[in-house]
Amino acid sequence: MxxxxxxxxxxxxxxxxxxxxxxxxxxxxxxxxxxxxxxxxxxxxxxxxxxxxxxxxxxxxxxxxxxxxxxxxxxxxxxxxxxxxxxxxxxxxxxxxxxxxxxxxxxxxxxxxxxxxxxxxxxxxxxxxxxxxxxxxxxxxxxxxxxxxxxxxLISRKRPSPELGRTNARMNWAYQRDAAVTALKIAGISEERLKAAPQLNGAEMTDTTSIFDDEGDMRAIEDILILRDLDEGDPDWKFVKSQQYPARTFENGATKLTIVLANKLDLERQLGVDLIYVNETLGAVVFVQYKMFEGDDGEKGYRPDPQLDREIARMDAAAAALAKVAEDTTCDGYRFCPDPFFFKFCTRLLTHEKTGHVPGAYVTLDYWKRLALDPRIKGERDGKILYPETLGRRYITPSAFTDLVARGWIGTSALQAKVLVPFIKDAMKGKKGIVLAVESKIPPDPTDVDSGRRTRKPPKPRYPGKRAKVIQI
CATH class of the missing domain: 3.10.590 (ph1033 like fold)
Structure with a gap:
C-alpha cells in the first residue's frame, strides 16, 4: 500500500x-x-x-x-x-x-x-x-x-537518473515488445507467454539488440518457410533465409508463430521499429510502422520528419509492384482494405507498464496521405503536427486491428505476397528494428496413423466421482 x-x-x-x-x-x-x-x-x-x-x-x-x-x-x-x-x-x-x-x-x-x-x-x-x-x-x-x-x-522536476537518459534504446525496446505482443494477439496466443518487461531497465542498457537478446536463440530463418512456393534461386529470398537473428517460436494448438527480431544494431542506434506480419495460411502480409506522440499522454503531438518521407517513398515503390499483380478473385483473397501499410501512433510509450498493447491508433498509409494535406494538422510556420484528438474516431483500435489481420480482412492477397520479398529484404538491411512474425499451421505428424481422422471425445460423466450404477439382468 x-x-x-x-x-x-x-x-x-x-x-x-x-x-x-x-x-x-x-x-x-x-x-x-x-x-x-x-x-x-x-x-x-x-x-x-x-x-x-x-x-x-x-x-x-x-x-x-x-x-x-x-x-x-x-x-x-x-x-x-x-x-x-x-x-x-x-x-x-x-x-x-x-x-x-x-x-x-x-x-x-x-x-x-x-x-x-x-x-x-x-x-x-x-x-x-x-x-x-x-x-x-x-x-x-x-x-x-x-x-x-x-x-x-508547486511543480518539482527531478533530474532523470542515468539509466533513463538513453531514451532511444528504451523507446525501441517498448516498440519491439508491443510489436511482439500484437503478433501474439493476432495468432490467438496469450501475451503472457512473452516474458519481456514493458520497459527496459538500467541493467539491460549496454549493447542490447532486442527483447530476445541472448546468443542461444540465434538461428537461420529458413525453417519458418515464408512464402513456401518461392523459387529457391531467388536472390532476395536466399538473403532472407540465410540471416541469423534472435527468434522465438510459440505454439497454440495447430498454430505456430515464429517471431524474428531482424536487426543487428543495438537498440540505441535503431531508428524505430516496424512489424511485418505474414499469415502463411491466408497468404496475407501486413506492415506496421510505429510513430510516437510526444508527451506522457500524447499532448505534444507527432511531427512528421524527413525520415517519414523516405519511408513513405519505399512503401509507394512496394505498392506500385503490388498494383501489377493480377487480382485475387477467390473468397480467401478478398480484403476490406487492399492497402497493407499501416502506421501505429503510440501514446504513453515510455510509461506503459502493463502486459498488453501500448495505447495507440492505427491508420492506413492512404489515410495518412489525406490527413497530411488536411488543414487540421497544420502547425506553426507551415509545419505539420498531429495530436491524438485530431484523429477523432477515424482510426482502428489495437483490438480491432488484430482481429482484422487474424481473419484476413486486411493485408495483401496470396497472389501479391511473393512480390514483397525484396521489400522485406531491404527492410532487414536498414537501420530500423524489424519484428518479422510468421503465422503458420503445424503439419500433422506422419507417424500418427489417426492424424487424418476426426476423433470423438468420450462424454463427460454426469456425476463426477460417483460410481456408475450396475444393472444385472
Missing amino acids: ATFEERYPGEGALWIPEVGFLLQIKADRLDELEADIHVNEICSQGVQQIPVALRRKWMLCFICTDGRSVTHVARSVIYYAAESGRDKLEIWKLKRLRAAVRISSIKKGLEGAQAWRASRALDAGGTLSPKAFELVMDALKRIDASAHRVASG
Whole structure:
C-alpha cells in the first residue's frame, strides 16, 4: 500500500502534474479547506465526476472563490469517488497568490492553435486537458509573472537518473515488445507467454539488440518457410533465409508463430521499429510502422520528419509492384482494405507498464496521405503536427486491428505476397528494428496413423466421482 508521502508528495519530492483543475467554491468553504490543511496537511472537496482515465493523475489546482478570479493554487488528485456520487478531489500544498488573477485575463493571454479549447475549459471549470493546462500556464507566465512563479513552484522536476537518459534504446525496446505482443494477439496466443518487461531497465542498457537478446536463440530463418512456393534461386529470398537473428517460436494448438527480431544494431542506434506480419495460411502480409506522440499522454503531438518521407517513398515503390499483380478473385483473397501499410501512433510509450498493447491508433498509409494535406494538422510556420484528438474516431483500435489481420480482412492477397520479398529484404538491411512474425499451421505428424481422422471425445460423466450404477439382468 502506498505511503502518505507517496500519495501526497511533499516539498522537494518529484511532482509533475499531467493536467489542471479549475475549482470554483465559495469563500467560506475555502476557509474550511485551509483549516483542514492546517490540521491534517490535506483536505477534500466533492466535485463533479471526471473521466475515469484522469483519476490518479496529478493535477495543478486553480481555486476561484468569486467566479471571476483565481486566488489560490494547490496540488491535487482524485483517487476515489465520493459517497454522494461525485468525485473526491484531494488538495494539499495550498498556496495563496500575491494578487488575484482574473480568468478573463488568462483567456486573453492564451496563444496557439488549441487556445479555443483552453478558453472553453476555463469557462466550464473542472479538468483542464494536458494541452489546455500547458496553454494556461504559458498565459499565466505572460500576464502575471508572480502568479506563475507561485504555481510553477508547486511543480518539482527531478533530474532523470542515468539509466533513463538513453531514451532511444528504451523507446525501441517498448516498440519491439508491443510489436511482439500484437503478433501474439493476432495468432490467438496469450501475451503472457512473452516474458519481456514493458520497459527496459538500467541493467539491460549496454549493447542490447532486442527483447530476445541472448546468443542461444540465434538461428537461420529458413525453417519458418515464408512464402513456401518461392523459387529457391531467388536472390532476395536466399538473403532472407540465410540471416541469423534472435527468434522465438510459440505454439497454440495447430498454430505456430515464429517471431524474428531482424536487426543487428543495438537498440540505441535503431531508428524505430516496424512489424511485418505474414499469415502463411491466408497468404496475407501486413506492415506496421510505429510513430510516437510526444508527451506522457500524447499532448505534444507527432511531427512528421524527413525520415517519414523516405519511408513513405519505399512503401509507394512496394505498392506500385503490388498494383501489377493480377487480382485475387477467390473468397480467401478478398480484403476490406487492399492497402497493407499501416502506421501505429503510440501514446504513453515510455510509461506503459502493463502486459498488453501500448495505447495507440492505427491508420492506413492512404489515410495518412489525406490527413497530411488536411488543414487540421497544420502547425506553426507551415509545419505539420498531429495530436491524438485530431484523429477523432477515424482510426482502428489495437483490438480491432488484430482481429482484422487474424481473419484476413486486411493485408495483401496470396497472389501479391511473393512480390514483397525484396521489400522485406531491404527492410532487414536498414537501420530500423524489424519484428518479422510468421503465422503458420503445424503439419500433422506422419507417424500418427489417426492424424487424418476426426476423433470423438468420450462424454463427460454426469456425476463426477460417483460410481456408475450396475444393472444385472
